[in-house]
Amino acid sequence: MTTREHALLTLDGAVGEGGGQILRTALALSLATGTPFRLEHIRAGRRSGGLLRQHLTALNAAMAIGDAEVTGAQIGSTTITFAPRGVRPGSYRFAVGTAGSATLVLQTVLPALMTASGPSELVLEGGTHNPFAPPFDFLAKAFLPLIERMGPRLEVELERPGFYPAGGGRFRIRITPTPTLSPITVIERGEIRGRRAIALLANLDAQIGQRELDIVQSKLGWAPESLELRVIPGTPGPGNVLLIEIESEQVTEVFSGFGERGVRAEAVAERVVEDVRCYLKAGVPVGAYLADQLLLPLALAGGGAFRTQGLSRHATTNIEVIQRFLDVAIIAETEGRDRVIVRI
Secondary structure (H helix, E strand, C coil): CEECCCCCEEEECCCCCCCHHHHHHHHHHHHHHCCCEEEECCCCCCCCCCCCHHHHHHHHHHHHHHCCEEECCCCCCCCEEEECCCCCCCEEEEECCCCCEHHHHHHHHHHHHCCCCCCEEEEEEEECECCCCCCHHHHHHHHHHHHHCCCCEEEEEEEECCECCCECEEEEEEEECCCCCCCCEECCCCCEEEEEEEEEEECCCHHHHHHHHHHHHHHHCCCHHHEEEEECCCCCCCEEEEEEEEEECCCEEEEEEECCCCCCHHHHHHHHHHHHHHHHHHCCCECHHHHHHHHHHHHHHCCCEEEECCCCHHHHHHHHHHHHHEECCCEEEECCCCCEEEEC
16 A cells, blocks of 8 residues: 555545545545645535534544644535644544534544554543444444554543433543554454343433333343343433444444434334344444444555445445545455455
8 A cells, every 4th residue: 555645635525425424534544644635515415514513623633633734624614625744642632512423533533643653642522422423332342442453552431421412421542553554354253252232321211221122132032131221320411322232253343223302212222123133144244334434444554354234325435535545445345235345
C-alpha cells in the first residue's frame, strides 16, 4: 500500500449513501496519510444536510489531533476543507454536547492515533447508546479486540452511559500505539463459546426489559443464565437497549436494538433476534456493521481479509472514499446470497 501524493483531494459528500460516514472516513484517512481534502455536499443524502453537532465535534477532534487548518467548521456547513500538519498524540476531551454519538467521534481519530509517535488518552462525552451508531458495547467487545490483534493496545472504560435523546454519557480510552498495523484475517467463525442477552434500562419500568428477554428466550431457546436485566441509575434521561452477544473462537459479535416511544418491547426484541438468526445462518464471523468498521484499519494495514454476510451501501460508499486516499485494492468475492469474502 502507498499513499497518494499530498495534493488537495476533492470529495463529493453526495456519493453512495451520502451520509456522515464520508466525512468521518475522509478525516480519519487525512490524519493517517497527511492528505488534505475538500468535501462538498456534506450529508446531501440526508433530510437535513450539512454538519450536525456530532459531525462538528468529530471535525474539531480531528483538527486538534492533526493540528489542522480547517474552513467551514460550523453547524449546517455543507463544504469544508481540512489540511493536517501532523498527528499530535496526548490527552484530549471531546464532548458532543447532545446525544450525538461519541463512538463515531472516536472512529474518526482512532486510526491515526493507533500509529502515532506516543500514547494518547481520550475522554469522549455524548451518546454512548444511540440507535444511529454502534453502541459502546459493540466498540468494546466486537471492534476493538480485533483492532488490538493488529498491534496497538487499547483500554476502554464506560464511565457513564448516555442514551438517546438525552445523552450525557462518557467513556475513556487509552491508546498505546504500534509502529505499523499488521493485517489480520477473519475468515472462519469457529465454535460458539458463549451467548448472552442484556436488556439495559434507565428511568423506565424494568418490565420492558423483561419482556424483551422473554422474546429472546422463546425465539432463540436460550437458558435463563444467558439472560440479564440491567437497570442503570443516575442517567439524565430514559433509555432502553437490548444487546445480544455471540462469542465465537475468532470474534465476538454484538447486535443491538433500541426501545422507542410507541414501539412495543416485543417488536424491538424480535428485530434483534432476526438479525442474530441471519448471522448464525450465514455461518460467517463478521456481521454487516463490523464489516463496515474493519475496512478502514485493514486498508491502512495494507492487507487482510474477512468473511461477512454482505456489504451494505454504507460499506461500499466507505470503500469508494478509502480508495481515493490509498492505493489499495478492496475486492469482494461473493460466495452465495448471504456470504462474501472481502480481501484487501
